[in-house]
Amino acid sequence: MPKKNAFYAQSGGVTAVINASACGVIETARKHKDKVGKVYAGNNGIIGALREDLIDTSKESAATIASLRYMPSGAFGSCRYKLKSLEENRAEYERLIEVFKAHNIGYFFYNGGGDSADTCLKISQLSESMGYPIQAIHVPKTVDNDLPFTDNCPGFGSVAKYVAVSTREAAMDVASMCETSTKVFIVEVMGRHAGWIAAAGGLAAQKEGDAPHIILFPEIAFNKQKFLTRVKQTVRKNGYCVVVASEGAQYKDGSFIADAGSKDAFGHTQLGGVAPTLASMVKDELGYKYHWAVADYLQRSARHIASATDVEQAYAVGKAAVEMAVAGKNGVMPAIIRGKGKRYTWHIEEAPLDKIANVEKMMPRDFITPDGFNITAKARAYLEPLIQGEDYPPYKHGVPHYAILKKVRVAKKIKKTFKV
Amino acid sequence: MPKKNAFYAQSGGVTAVINASACGVIETARKHKDKVGKVYAGNNGIIGALREDLIDTSKESAATIASLRYMPSGAFGSCRYKLKSLEENRAEYERLIEVFKAHNIGYFFYNGGGDSADTCLKISQLSESMGYPIQAIHVPKTVDNDLPFTDNCPGFGSVAKYVAVSTREAAMDVASMCETSTKVFIVEVMGRHAGWIAAAGGLAAQKEGDAPHIILFPEIAFNKQKFLTRVKQTVRKNGYCVVVASEGAQYKDGSFIADAGSKDAFGHTQLGGVAPTLASMVKDELGYKYHWAVADYLQRSARHIASATDVEQAYAVGKAAVEMAVAGKNGVMPAIIRGKGKRYTWHIEEAPLDKIANVEKMMPRDFITPDGFNITAKARAYLEPLIQGEDYPPYKHGVPHYAILKKVRVAKKIKKTFKV
Numbered sequence: 001m002p003k004k005n006a007f008y009a010q011s012g013g014v015t016a017v018i019n020a021s022a023c024g025v026i027e028t029a030r031k032h033k034d035k036v037g038k039v040y041a042g043n044n045g046i047i048g049a050l051r052e053d054l055i056d057t058s059k060e061s062a063a064t065i066a067s068l069r070y071m072p073s074g075a076f077g078s079c080r081y082k083l084k085s086l087e088e089n090r091a092e093y094e095r096l097i098e099v100f101k102a103h104n105i106g107y108f109f110y111n112g113g114g115d116s117a118d119t120c121l122k123i124s125q126l127s128e129s130m131g132y133p134i135q136a137i138h139v140p141k142t143v144d145n146d147l148p149f150t151d152n153c154p155g156f157g158s159v160a161k162y163v164a165v166s167t168r169e170a171a172m173d174v175a176s177m178c179e180t181s182t183k184v185f186i187v188e189v190m191g192r193h194a195g196w197i198a199a200a201g202g203l204a205a206q207k208e209g210d211a212p213h214i215i216l217f218p219e220i221a222f223n224k225q226k227f228l229t230r231v232k233q234t235v236r237k238n239g240y241c242v243v244v245a246s247e248g249a250q251y252k253d254g255s256f257i258a259d260a261g262s263k264d265a266f267g268h269t270q271l272g273g274v275a276p277t278l279a280s281m282v283k284d285e286l287g288y289k290y291h292w293a294v295a296d297y298l299q300r301s302a303r304h305i306a307s308a309t310d311v312e313q314a315y316a317v318g319k320a321a322v323e324m325a326v327a328g329k330n331g332v333m334p335a336i337i338r339g340k341g342k343r344y345t346w347h348i349e350e351a352p353l354d355k356i357a358n359v360e361k362m363m364p365r366d367f368i369t370p371d372g373f374n375i376t377a378k379a380r381a382y383l384e385p386l387i388q389g390e391d392y393p394p395y396k397h398g399v400p401h402y403a404i405l406k407k408v409r410v411a412k413k414i415k416k417t418f419k420v
Numbered sequence: 421m422p423k424k425n426a427f428y429a430q431s432g433g434v435t436a437v438i439n440a441s442a443c444g445v446i447e448t449a450r451k452h453k454d455k456v457g458k459v460y461a462g463n464n465g466i467i468g469a470l471r472e473d474l475i476d477t478s479k480e481s482a483a484t485i486a487s488l489r490y491m492p493s494g495a496f497g498s499c500r501y502k503l504k505s506l507e508e509n510r511a512e513y514e515r516l517i518e519v520f521k522a523h524n525i526g527y528f529f530y531n532g533g534g535d536s537a538d539t540c541l542k543i544s545q546l547s548e549s550m551g552y553p554i555q556a557i558h559v560p561k562t563v564d565n566d567l568p569f570t571d572n573c574p575g576f577g578s579v580a581k582y583v584a585v586s587t588r589e590a591a592m593d594v595a596s597m598c599e600t601s602t603k604v605f606i607v608e609v610m611g612r613h614a615g616w617i618a619a620a621g622g623l624a625a626q627k628e629g630d631a632p633h634i635i636l637f638p639e640i641a642f643n644k645q646k647f648l649t650r651v652k653q654t655v656r657k658n659g660y661c662v663v664v665a666s667e668g669a670q671y672k673d674g675s676f677i678a679d680a681g682s683k684d685a686f687g688h689t690q691l692g693g694v695a696p697t698l699a700s701m702v703k704d705e706l707g708y709k710y711h712w713a714v715a716d717y718l719q720r721s722a723r724h725i726a727s728a729t730d731v732e733q734a735y736a737v738g739k740a741a742v743e744m745a746v747a748g749k750n751g752v753m754p755a756i757i758r759g760k761g762k763r764y765t766w767h768i769e770e771a772p773l774d775k776i777a778n779v780e781k782m783m784p785r786d787f788i789t790p791d792g793f794n795i796t797a798k799a800r801a802y803l804e805p806l807i808q809g810e811d812y813p814p815y816k817h818g819v820p821h822y823a824i825l826k827k828v829r830v831a832k833k834i835k836k837t838f839k840v
Contacts, residue, residue: 071592165820166718169493169820173493176497179497180467182717185717293716293717296713297602302586388817390815398809
């Protein structure tokens with residue numbers, strides 16, 4: 001059997017450590033030259049495959065590939081592009097197989113979240129039925145931490161660390177100013193569907209009563225009066241109140257707090273934001289001086305404060321994906337499995353993709369305190385190991401220094417173009 | 421002459437490194453036990469003096485004091501409280517002198533910005549005329565970087581580093597997603613009166629054309645059409661556009677962009693935010709997918725990514741303040757003076773407070789490109805040295821670890837209370 005090339009693509013929202021997975025895939029593939037030819041990366045993800053726009057990673061030096069470990073963002077470009085079902089758009093799948101065939105690609109590594117797991121599974125199943133078998137391996141990645149089977153998802157630990165550290169620092173700032181100035185500080189964090197990231201804000205507290213005093217989860221229906229009462233009680237007790245609010249925080253009827261439907265002076269709808277909306281409530285109803293922050297992309301790109309555990313795991317799933325491919329596996333994902341002991345340990349196991357695709361792992365209710373405003377000891381026991389350790393990038397001119405990829409394109413072999 | 425005690429207070433908005441200055445003051449005072457007795461810190465700044473609420477720093481261990489170097493926020497509490505003029509409120513000054521006298525305080529170290537320099541000068545002048553001479557030394561601190569004489573202000577370098585690093589990371593994130601997703605990213609940073617912090621965002625660029633593509637300064641009148649045209653041009657050229665906007669960005673008539681006067685669904689005025697307001701414009705006029713972040717307190721408390729140069733200088737001004745006091749100085753401030761050579765060097769010199777109080781150092785126009793949207797090479801040459809080096813705090817449980825101060829209070833000696 002002539003050795004096959006590999007295709008690697010980044011999918012969906014990028015993270016601080018997705019390139020560490022790319023590094024794991026490429027470095028490991030280079031160690032298995034007997035079985036894996038070149039690694040071609042899709043320029044801007046799966047779109048790169050559809051357009052036959054492939055980056056030849058073999059043209060990048062070992063040093064450049066090693067530096068991917070320290071680089072946030074998606075080094076090869078990512079995309080939000082969900083392949084339709086086979087019934088809806090068979091042409092897309094046929095195009096993928098055509099491109100893979102033209103470039104002798106036998107391994108498909110797809111680095112993403114739940115949607116990508118689904119695509120990966122489809123490629124695995126259909127390629128065979130279409131007469132060109134491909135080994136499709138999913139490499140997990142998502143700050144949302146919502147993939148099943150795996151104990152946690154690479155990307156989450158670093159955003160969790162960022163949120164915990166930032167909340168702790170800002171809370172100390174507010175505590176030192178509250179006598180005459182800001183009494184309420186609200187920081188908005190990501191997590192449209194689940195409160196994993198907001199929960200990580202709870203790690204800022206080192207003991208009972210520490211900030212954050214209130215966490216707003218998407219899982220707990222927002223009650224304005226209950227919220228304001230708690231803010232008031234907290235300010236009276238501590239002199240200040242720190243709130244971590246998930247962007248997905250919502251009312252009982254499912255409407256997001258962020259979608260308050262405000263309009264600017266010209267009648268245009270104002271873009272939401274949970275933090276400013278909550279700040280308005282605090283100001284109007286309680287009159288406290290407030291400040292608010294919206295971390296947005298800063299949180300998921302914050303490689304400068306990445307969790308060393310997360311970086312290590314992101315690399316490990318990339319490495320394991322290639323090892324699974326070389327071992328002949330197909331339609332699987334390397335999952336992170338937590339050891340049973342008191343001391344945190346983890347290892348990689350193989351998980352079947354058909355059990356992963358389209359399944360969302362929600363945060364257990366017992367991770368949230370009965371009053372709905374904070375995390376439990378159980379949540380802390382789960383979360384804390386994931387933010388352990390620092391893994392600082394190298395710096396130059398005072399900012400993180402990253403290698404610049406050459407991104408040499410692979411010569412096209414198919415005349416027909418494909419519109420995406 | 422019996423040796424005198426010292427009073428130290430933190431004033432105004434805190435920074436990532438103001439406690440490094442406190443560390444410099446206290447450690448240096450401990451080395452001059454022949455001349456300086458105990459260092460009493462005002463609980464919540466100058467208010468602590470007015471209330472006779474003094475923290476005895478001699479009760480803190482050497483290790484705790486050393487750890488102040490790593491701690492963001494104001495360890496002893498700060499306040500926004502500007503003493504009135506002597507004519508308006510003589511009682512306040514008399515109270516201060518009364519408290520200082522009661523506790524044998526002969527040195528006054530005031531750690532703050534322009535307003536504090538003014539207070540410090542007044543204490544220095546009035547105490548003598550009121551028959552109880554005090555040596556008043558101002559210890560510079562402000563993220564606004566607007567004090568005269570000193571080349572830069574401790575606190576600024578760290579917020580500058582945070583903004584440069586965060587902008588660089590987020591810009592890379594957007595670049596990797598722009599093919600199918602976010603095309604415009606806007607990050608709002610501090611600086612109500614001057615664009616120093618926004619300018620620091622420019623350090624994210626390593627070469628011509630790099631993000632940020634647009635910086636909005638308070639110094640340059642905002643022109644909506646010119647802004648939108650530049651955004652459009654940038655997206656067409658690069659595929660995406662990153663904007664760093666100062667909270668102080670304003671229209672020609674001086675009205676802040678943030679004060680767009682929007683109302684929520686209930687008719688309440690919505691709290692501003694330059695970033696969401698600009699995002700609305702981009703969405704309504706250009707239709708691009710956008711994201712925005714507001715760093716707020718996260719930027720000035722981000723000790724985890726402090727500039728090593730800034731930390732060193734913050735410590736140095738605290739140390740120098742005590743050395744000046746011991747040398748008999750009064751009404752002065754240790755200023756940071758930049759060396760003339762190509763390689764960045766700095767040293768501390770004494771600056772007279774009467775030339776500092778109430779003078780605001782603005783950003784030179786030639787730090788901003790002629791089109792008003794970016795920084796010049798001259799600005800870069802000034803800013804870059806200030807963000808050099810990393811000075812990481814110790815970590816425990818995945819978050820920065822800080823000593824907890826005992827904050828033992830000094831027994832009150834005055835019966836009369838004073839209402840602040």
